[in-house]
Amino acid sequence: xxxxxxxxxxxxxxxxxxxxxxxxxPRMLPGNPVQSLITRYQGQLSTDATKALYALxxxxxxTSLWQQYLDYWGRLFSGDLGLxxxxxxxxxxxxxxxxxxxxLILVGLSTMVSFTLGTLxxxxxxxxxxxWTDALLPIGSFFSAIPYFWLGLIAIAVxxxxxxxxxxxxxxxxxxxxxxxxDFIWSAVYHGALPAITIVISSIAGWMLGMRxxxxxxxxxxYVTVAHAKGLKERTVMFAYAARNAVLxxxxxxxxxxxFIVGGTLVTEIVFSYPGxxxxxxxxxxxxxxxxxxxxFLIITLSVLAANMLADLxxxxxxxxxxxEG
Amino acid sequence: MxxxxxxxxxxxxxxxxxxxxxxxxxxxxxILGVFALVAALGELIxxxxxxxxxxxxxxxxxxxxxxxxxNTGQDILSxxxxxxxxxxxxxxxxxAIATVLSIVVGVTAGFVGGAGDEALSLLANVFLVIPALPxxxxxxxxxxxxxxxTVALVIGLTGWAWGSRILRAQTLSLRRRDFVxxxxxxxxxxxxxxxxxxxxxxxxxxxxxxxxxxxxxxLSQITLAFIGVTSVSDWNWGTILFWAQSNQALAQGAWWWFxxxxxxxxxLGTALTLVNFGIDEFVNPRLRTxxxxxxxGIRPRVGFTPVRxxxxx
Numbered sequence: 001x002x003x004x005x006x007x008x009x010x011x012x013x014x015x016x017x018x019x020x021x022x023x024x025x026p027r028m029l030p031g032n033p034v035q036s037l038i039t040r041y042q043g044q045l046s047t048d049a050t051k052a053l054y055a056l057x058x059x060x061x062x063t064s065l066w067q068q069y070l071d072y073w074g075r076l077f078s079g080d081l082g083l084x085x086x087x088x089x090x091x092x093x094x095x096x097x098x099x100x101x102x103x104l105i106l107v108g109l110s111t112m113v114s115f116t117l118g119t120l121x122x123x124x125x126x127x128x129x130x131x132w133t134d135a136l137l138p139i140g141s142f143f144s145a146i147p148y149f150w151l152g153l154i155a156i157a158v159x160x161x162x163x164x165x166x167x168x169x170x171x172x173x174x175x176x177x178x179x180x181x182x183d184f185i186w187s188a189v190y191h192g193a194l195p196a197i198t199i200v201i202s203s204i205a206g207w208m209l210g211m212r213x214x215x216x217x218x219x220x221x222x223y224v225t226v227a228h229a230k231g232l233k234e235r236t237v238m239f240a241y242a243a244r245n246a247v248l249x250x251x252x253x254x255x256x257x258x259x260f261i262v263g264g265t266l267v268t269e270i271v272f273s274y275p276g277x278x279x280x281x282x283x284x285x286x287x288x289x290x291x292x293x294x295x296x297f298l299i300i301t302l303s304v305l306a307a308n309m310l311a312d313l314x315x316x317x318x319x320x321x322x323x324x325e326g
Numbered sequence: 327m328x329x330x331x332x333x334x335x336x337x338x339x340x341x342x343x344x345x346x347x348x349x350x351x352x353x354x355x356x357i358l359g360v361f362a363l364v365a366a367l368g369e370l371i372x373x374x375x376x377x378x379x380x381x382x383x384x385x386x387x388x389x390x391x392x393x394x395x396x397n398t399g400q401d402i403l404s405x406x407x408x409x410x411x412x413x414x415x416x417x418x419x420x421x422a423i424a425t426v427l428s429i430v431v432g433v434t435a436g437f438v439g440g441a442g443d444e445a446l447s448l449l450a451n452v453f454l455v456i457p458a459l460p461x462x463x464x465x466x467x468x469x470x471x472x473x474x475x476t477v478a479l480v481i482g483l484t485g486w487a488w489g490s491r492i493l494r495a496q497t498l499s500l501r502r503r504d505f506v507x508x509x510x511x512x513x514x515x516x517x518x519x520x521x522x523x524x525x526x527x528x529x530x531x532x533x534x535x536x537x538x539x540x541x542x543x544x545l546s547q548i549t550l551a552f553i554g555v556t557s558v559s560d561w562n563w564g565t566i567l568f569w570a571q572s573n574q575a576l577a578q579g580a581w582w583w584f585x586x587x588x589x590x591x592x593x594l595g596t597a598l599t600l601v602n603f604g605i606d607e608f609v610n611p612r613l614r615t616x617x618x619x620x621x622x623g624i625r626p627r628v629g630f631t632p633v634r635x636x637x638x639x
Contacts, residue, residue: 256455
């Protein structure tokens with residue numbers, strides 16, 4: 001129990017740090033960005049939006065920094081992330097609400113698939129060390145060194161343009177209206193297949209290598225030798241003794257590398273013009289839409305934190321030591 | 327990487343030679359050397375000025391343009407060569423900044439212990455969990471002019487946490503070793519213990535952390551350039567991909583525009599990973615694969631590490 005409480009405290013601190021960071025980033029900018037934005041949008045911004053901008057960049061001189069910080073928290077708790085310029089006058093919260101499910105499903109599912117397959121393959125490779133399968137290691141590192149987005153570009157060039165098996169962009173067929181009917185879901189799955197495959201291919205090698213190295217290390221432990229000596233079946237020893245223990249660092253590594261994975265997948269969405277958070281971030285960045293960028297960063301960070309907590313729970317279930325210490 | 331066990335009693339120079347003898351690490355170092363050479367020579371070996379326009383518009387690879395041209399007739403090979411220097415410099419600079427930070431935070435946390443350790447570990451974990459790339463994208467796009475140095479600085483300042491975690495764990499275990507206790511009993515100063523007793527034993531881990539950060543920095547920097555957040559007039563491999571993407575190279579079937587840059591990224595990343603394998607295998611001999619100096623007649627088996635004994639007279 002103490003373990004989980006400690007972790008919970010950690011996540012609260014991290015969330016606070018991320019939110020505070022989000023508050024300070026626009027304030028550290030040199031010059032007066034609001035003025036240049038107003039000039040750029042030439043009268044398209046309402047007085048409300050201008051005021052909100054001044055507040056966002058901390059240029060509102062009437063209020064102290066501390067008051068601004070409190071206001072920022074107040075707005076955050078009421079779910080107000082400001083107005084987006086790109087999708088003016090839609091609130092940022094609404095833009096994010098529409099795109100978040102796409103990202104969660106695409107990134108969530110493909111990461112799970114990649115983690116499961118990679119861990120299984122890694123356990124096998126570690127167990128069968130020194131065979132021809134070791135050649136998979138350099139090949140795997142080659143694939144993990146490829147940026148996600150470039151693999152996406154190639155996938156589009158080959159499987160969508162040269163040999164049109166999959167659609168090259170978008171999240172669903174333009175003929176449908178998003179709803180829960182079978183046709184639409186099928187269309188969404190069909191559009192999501194290529195991005196998902198790219199994510200799996202470029203991230204699987206990392207899990208495989210980590211699991212392989214852990215399995216090799218664990219396989220030399222005494223308890224594995226004992227299991228062998230007891231005459232247990234090879235499969236039992238491999239899964240119930242070696243892999244069971246080797247998977248622990250992979251699970252905690254999973255939690256810690258989620259931030260990296262999410263970063264990579266965001267760019268995959270940009271390449272595929274997939275209607276998720278990454279694509280929204282891209283639009284925000286290209287239009288210098290600060291409220292949108294900030295909102296997206298906040299949501300991404302909070303989602304990663306939530307996923308981390310789930311991974312921690314899984315770790316607590318897998319490793320009895322974490323439960324005992326409490 | 328996190329699974330390494332320390333091997334003391336190996337001097338850095340001998341360690342370096344051992345790493346070199348590893349075939350994977352040697353291959354990685356050779357590829358790195360080629361890239362470094364290209365980066366150093368730059369303009370000298372580039373056939374054209376990377377910015378120069380020419381009448382050869384969007385042509386495939388040919389004798390005149392080995393890797394084809396862009397839609398404004400720029401030579402893609404020259405752009406690749408010009409971009410190599412930027413990629414390597416930013417990668418190394420970011421890696422150096424992050425490594426120094428990770429040593430300072432990680433070793434201090436491991437050595438001090440107590441409340442200081444708790445605070446520093448918390449800091450590292452916060453940085454680890456906050457997704458780095460979106461943060462880098464936002465910071466870089468907010469800065470008025472994000473050139474190579476700025477990008478390296480931002481990546482270095484956000485990418486140190488992983489290394490510091492591993493260094494902390496290793497320092498913790500070293501701190502209780504006999505030789506450190508002995509040094510302390512001898513009245514060695516704190517600085518001497520840290521610099522001459524602890525740090526030399528962390529060399530391999532620091533090196534592998536450095537290489538890991540360089541990989542991360544190279545990928546981040548190229549991603550930033552590809553999205554168009556950083557200056558699109560500085561050549562690096564991401565800039566080439568940015569122009570290829572914004573001019574619809576994909577739809578026009580101009581594969582020569584985006585394939586070479588991606589392969590270069592993957593090759594550089596693989597080379598760095600291979601060197602890291604070499605370091606990992608040097609630190610943890612069990613990880614060695616059969617391909618590494620094969621021992622005839624011994625097949626690695628679960629639980630046993632093949633070693634060849636030298637005949638001693």
